[in-house]
Amino acid sequence: MNPISSKLRPGIELIDPSDLDSGLMQTWRQLQAGNPLLRSPFFSLAFLQVVADVHSDVKIAILRDGDTIKGFFPFHRRPGARGAPLAAPIADYQGIVGEAPETVSPRDLLVACGLTTYDFDHALRDTPLFERNAFRRTGSPLIDLSDGIEAWRAGRMNSGSALKNVERKLRKMERELGPVRFETDDKAADTWTTFLTWKRAAIAAMGARFVLDQPWAMQVLERIRGTDQPEFSGRLSSLYAGDRLVAAHFGMRSENTWHWWFPTYDNAASRYTPGLGLLLHCVRQAAKEGLIEIDLGRGDERYKKEFANETRALCEGSLERGLTPPGAARRFRKFTYRTAETVLPPRYLDLKRRAFNRLLRAGEV
Template sequence: MQDARQTMTQTATLLPLPALSANDKASWTSFRAEDPSLASPYFALSYLQTLEKVHPGIEVLKVCEGERTVGFLPFRRDLIGTCRPPDGPLADLHGVIASPDSAIDLSTALETAGLGGYAFSAVPYQQARHGLSGMTGEGNQIIDLSAGYDGWLAERYEANSAFRRTHRKILKLFDDHEIEITHDRFDPRVFNRLIELKQDGYASAGHFDVFSLGWPQALLDALCHEETGEVRGVMSVMKINGEVAAACLCMRSASVLHYWYPGYEKAFADLKPGHAMLFSLAEWAAGEGISEFHLGLGNVQYKRQMASYAAPVRQGVLAVATPQKILTRFNAWSQAREASGGRLFALPAKLARKVDRVALMGRLSA
């Protein structure tokens, strides 16, 4: 006999984030508690509420079966009606908030609400059940602290010889220099310097400066001063021989610490202060009862060494309306041309990426 829930019609309602009811908020919290893939602070309602204060305009697609709420999709729409992550370029992770045993007919829900589609770059791979199949992107690299800091060290020592060498260098750094690292203590001067370091990094790499948008810095500052919500910012500062050498701004929920904005002074680059900061953060997080330290997306060397595993994510576009379908086909065609080689063949793909950046950032200069 077929499950009655599978045959029940789903309905979709579009709401501004501040209009969520007390029952909606309770359902959101319950869904996250049931699904380990939603443990990241990115999926917490309190994170989005803080974001809404500094960058208003977040919408939520609420999906129900009868009287029962089965899921939410928070988003911000672009000029042609495509849903995008509500935190734009800051969105390491995003997606549907639902219990792990439910499947949302997201395509129908988007169409019903008059939305053109959903562009996603890093949804948990399990969300293929909602129609977000796409491509498999680079995974979220995760340090498993469930067995404590020493348990993680022992696991990585056994698994990775490069990790052993790196850790020994960090121990030597502490032996050879006067090191002071503080966590969860906000310093406005260091905060402003960290933003400058990130902006310098964007400029030298030829990337768009996300802090030129204004609200990203305001969000980080607000999270660092958050006292009541589940999610808050965590600032760490490392001094070598009395001078600030590195700083990092992370974001935490009850069980997850997310490595977000690190920076270090070039004068100390040879000492690898960033590595030392990571080890110290992992030890601090374990002491706070945090079970997962998320290093974010990217298959870079230091993340591979430090991470216990990578949680796969998906990227793509769920296109519903004609404009989104045309853009999706153009993107696929341009990527195929670029892969075939030749500078001229790469031009359509560059245009497609430019269009996507402008839609995500909301700036023509992106």
């Protein structure tokens, strides 16, 4: 076993990803399968392994109650004893696979992991350790297909005309541009290149930094793209009108969940809403495969509200050792956010939150 592996706190053992033997891997998979809230591919063992192959600072805390493993806590240990969620900021779910025993306090976990702070912004609100230390509550919209695609479609039709408009525009695009063709997992190199070009341009138009321009993030995506296992795979889905590519999306699939991750489309075809047309085709494909849900990821974009019929509760906050300067800064952030929440409009509150995150390098890998 790697020298880092040691029991540093009662009930907490710190290991390297390479220390995961077949027994620990089986326990990980059992914990994920035993909790519907952990369906996301971000909680999959394969996702951890891909990220750990790219990033050497990934560690795992094994959380025990007596001799029973209750959870696995993967994280990045960054310089200055700053902890970050696995694959932040591209991870749409963060935290513990399983649960933390009630006897484990935030301080216990941080000390055992050699951390002063741990920032999170996509943690499950169902996890008490994170919910109690959060300053912001959010959610991830879901397309729940557990009752079948027709039940989902009927519910969306009753909620408005958005889905009907998407179907109408798909027919219009077919008439004007050519036959519509959907690829569940497009292997063409040109499609991947065009996908990245469109996504980079869309992010630049928003004045933001393209996260995939970080070499480690691109390496993670490329490795996921090359992974195809029953319980985990990457997918570059595409929509064509005639021979013309009009929309593409790269996401991940676990045994039960398809995660909507990086969508983009051809701006020149925007009047046909090809991105939404692609999403609708993905919903149909998910139903054919017997998937339970498509997770649209955190955000309040209009299309997510129109397509989603469920929401998974998330939270944002931090674990910190309050007597340290980084810990005190995070406690101050929580206090000021809660105070500002009562007086600032949402837009300015979000700007304040983002500014604090940049200052603290919260969740930065």
